[in-house]
Amino acid sequence: MDVIAFYDRHPINEAQILEVLRQRGRLPGRLAPEDLLELDQDHFGGLPAVEALARLAGISRGSRVLDVCAGLGGPARFLAWRLGSVVTGVDLNAGRVAAARRLSGLVGLEHATRFVRGDATALPLRDHAFDACVSQEAWLHVEDKAAVLAECRRVLRAGGRLAFTDWIAHPRLAERERARLREWMAATAVPTIDGYRALLARSGFVAIAAEDLSVPLRQILRERLQMFRSLRAATVARLGQAQYDAFDQLYAFFVGLVEDGKLGGGRFGATA
Template sequence: MNSKIEPANAAHAKTCCAATYGSDLVALLLGDSYHPGGLTLTRQLAARLDLRAGERVLDVASGRGASALVLAAEYGSAVTGVDLSEANVALATGAAQSAGLADRARFRVGDAELLPVDTRSVDVVVCECAFCTFPDKPTAAAELARVLRPGGRLGMTDVTVTPDRLPPELTGMGAWIACVADARPLDEYAALLTGAGLTVTHTERHDDAIAAMIDQIEARLTVVWMTARARAKALGVDFARAPAVLAAARTAVADGVLGYALLTAVKRR
């Protein structure tokens, strides 16, 4: 599979990602933390990175700011969140102000393939369940490496797939399952980062996290059906199709086709 979407489709892909993850649909189905494993896995990632107080952290595709606020509050990091969605940036900024963390967690609109961040200006980059959505993955990987200082660390969690075995039910659903459409095997993510000048230091599987998210979506769909059906339909939830999609996702996880992984890397000196 190519690592780059054709130019004619790249702008559309970015617009779709921004619109989807800046809308209320994902929050309706996933809650505050948009990625498998939630903030528990964010804390595990921070531990793997040996995150220390005062370090400058860039959270790429920071969403509504949940992870960035945890890193600022619990680890004493100075966090900048970058997200393609203006709505997400506004919500994250408001959450930081409400939490009394506006001096340590700041958010701005930006594209992962052209980060609005100075070269060699951060100690740590975090990217959770987002790299799989970037249309031009080699360029995004190069950007993640560019902003890191020599010896800086990268921590990433993401959806993994075996593309030629992915069932058709998982190639077109909106919201969370859209991440699957251009996700890659773990070794391909590692190769992309290596090609950008990073040295991969650790990988580990967390397939149980995506299995738990499938259960969470199913449970939330039941509640939403009873309490907010019209709103969910207006946002694009296809209640008739959802059971087949979720069943296919469960089977894909059980067969090792669909999973989730954590990866850390360091920028070469």
């Protein structure tokens, strides 16, 4: 599966967010950043996960932050609004970048957030321009993680912090399951937690911290699958039965791997 096509068809998207805001009676009308809370986060763990990452990255008022693979810009807007940082988001998908810009404009955060189309392995950004780099659940799509880490190190100032979450593989994840993740979810490469530690060290980062989040992820995913299924009628009405079934099958397979302890999540911090 091609990663751009995967996100072009993803069920978390701008149209769905705007529809929820209409249903809540917030649109048409003037929106505030609070109106988007939780709607625009495309990772597990929601806003507490962004806060944990911000702590790990040492982000505070005025920090120049880069969000690598920023998606719809939810984490970037939250960091700008709640912590007063100035955030640049980069994403490969042109539709995601355009949506991120529009959503920031809708809630008056267009001056604190900027979104650029680009590849995480070749960031279209100056050297040493950032105090912190963050990323959430995206590098699973990138084969060449050494290139992403080298780019993060290049754009960070000396002593700047990197903090990210990503999927991690556990030993029982079979090759055919990896192949299915690649084919269905564009999950190109999923390292082990020790694999990531070693990659960070080889890329020249120091003060490396790695935390296994697989157990809390299990509970989060169980609840998300239940919620997805509880919204079946509305989703079928919006996307059609075939797309609902395809996504349900995919989701159940993915959650099954996490339940079986084959796949999990990790949070990493390191200093450039």
